[in-house]
Amino acid sequence: MKSVYDFIKACETYYLATVEDGQPRVRPFGTINIFEGKLYIQTGKSKDVSKQIQANPKVELCCFNGKTWLRLSGTLVRDDRIEPKKDMLEKYPSLKAMYSAEDSNTEVLYFKDATATFSSFTEAPRVVKF
Numbered sequence: 794m795k796s797v798y799d800f801i802k803a804c805e806t807y808y809l810a811t812v813e814d815g816q817p818r819v820r821p822f823g824t825i826n827i828f829e830g831k832l833y834i835q836t837g838k839s840k841d842v843s844k845q846i847q848a849n850p851k852v853e854l855c856c857f858n859g860k861t862w863l864r865l866s867g868t869l870v871r872d873d874r875i876e877p878k879k880d881m882l883e884k885y886p887s888l889k890a891m892y893s894a895e896d897s898n899t900e901v902l903y904f905k906d907a908t909a910t911f912s913s914f915t916e917a918p919r920v921v922k923f
Contacts, residue, residue: 794923797909807856811845831903867907
């Protein structure tokens with residue numbers, strides 16, 4: 794999982810795909826964190842993406858570093874505890890202007906049953922499961 798985190802973190806931006814009424818929805822994200830051995834992302838509960846995840850928690854993200862791309866699929870699980878929210882906001886202090894670990898909007902979610910596939914045009918794919 795650490796190699797997946799390191800790759801996403803180095804890319805800085807990844808694209809998260811959800812589904813709404815059978816229609817794919819994709820948007821850029823930038824938050825990624827490891828907390829208590831799980832890979833987390835962050836958003837706001839008031840956003841459409843949060844509602845889409847709660848309706849169908851199976852998601853996929855993709856990022857590209859110029860020669861290798863990563864596709865990560867899995868199920869996102871909401872974690873309402875304050876500790877992972879605080880940890881995420883400490884790693885991304887710029888978010889503190891919009892979010893607080895104590896507010897009712899901040900949402901952190903971790904990947905469960907995840908499969909990450911590293912691919913390129915020149916090497917065989919490498920798969921990591923966690």
